[in-house]
Amino acid sequence: GAGVSQSPSNKVTEKGKDVELRCDPISGHTALYWYRQSLGQGLEFLIYFQGNSAPDKSGLPSDRFSAERTGGSVSTLTIQRTQQEDSAVYLCASSLVGGRVTDTQYFGPGTRLTVL
Amino acid sequence: GNSVTQMEGPVTLSEEAFLTINCTYTATGYPSLFWYVQYPGEGLQLLLKATKADDKGSNKGFEATYRKETTSFHLEKGSVQVSDSAVYFCALSATSGTYKYIFGTGTRLKVLA
Numbered sequence: 001g002a003g004v005s006q007s008p009s010n011k012v013t014e015k016g017k018d019v020e021l022r023c024d025p026i027s028g029h030t031a032l033y034w035y036r037q038s039l040g041q042g043l044e045f046l047i048y049f050q051g052n053s054a055p056d057k058s059g060l061p062s063d064r065f066s067a068e069r070t071g072g073s074v075s076t077l078t079i080q081r082t083q084q085e086d087s088a089v090y091l092c093a094s095s096l097v098g099g100r101v102t103d104t105q106y107f108g109p110g111t112r113l114t115v116l
Numbered sequence: 117g118n119s120v121t122q123m124e125g126p127v128t129l130s131e132e133a134f135l136t137i138n139c140t141y142t143a144t145g146y147p148s149l150f151w152y153v154q155y156p157g158e159g160l161q162l163l164l165k166a167t168k169a170d171d172k173g174s175n176k177g178f179e180a181t182y183r184k185e186t187t188s189f190h191l192e193k194g195s196v197q198v199s200d201s202a203v204y205f206c207a208l209s210a211t212s213g214t215y216k217y218i219f220g221t222g223t224r225l226k227v228l229a
Binding site: 033035042059093099101105106107 | 146
């Protein structure tokens, strides 16, 4: 079936603007993760959803970042008042069940965010 | 806490050379271990995984063995091809809570014809 999809693939915005990044997980996957891939920082965990709940938001870097998931499917990551240090590739991943150490996460192609 | 350490890149090899990319980890409990590959312009793809000690993951000629005694999960391939040029990430799944992944910094491999 279809893999994880993300949109847009590229987003260029001006400092101070808000942006929304979308993730469509693999159908039937209950767990969804957001990561950020930036130069010098590697891949960082941001937030985890189990269904529509987010039991782990520990990786969100500031209160400008928020995320929601509706219907146990699509998730949106919102960054308010973007800063240049927010420039990165934002990756979404999903896994079938979540909450197991053996879970395999499947990644989307990412959204490249550039803040001017 | 949990962490993953990968060898620094870039690694440049000639075609058909033997490849080793070192990966060591620190974790409490018994994490699962993964290698992901990112080809130029593409997303992360699972290459192989191992979920318990002494397991060997393999795929596309790549292998890695989960060594608990040395806390390592080194990636190997006997004969690399130009098409293997990519960035390779070692990762572990946290052993509690949300089982999020902890990634290494990635190792860029360039294979020359």
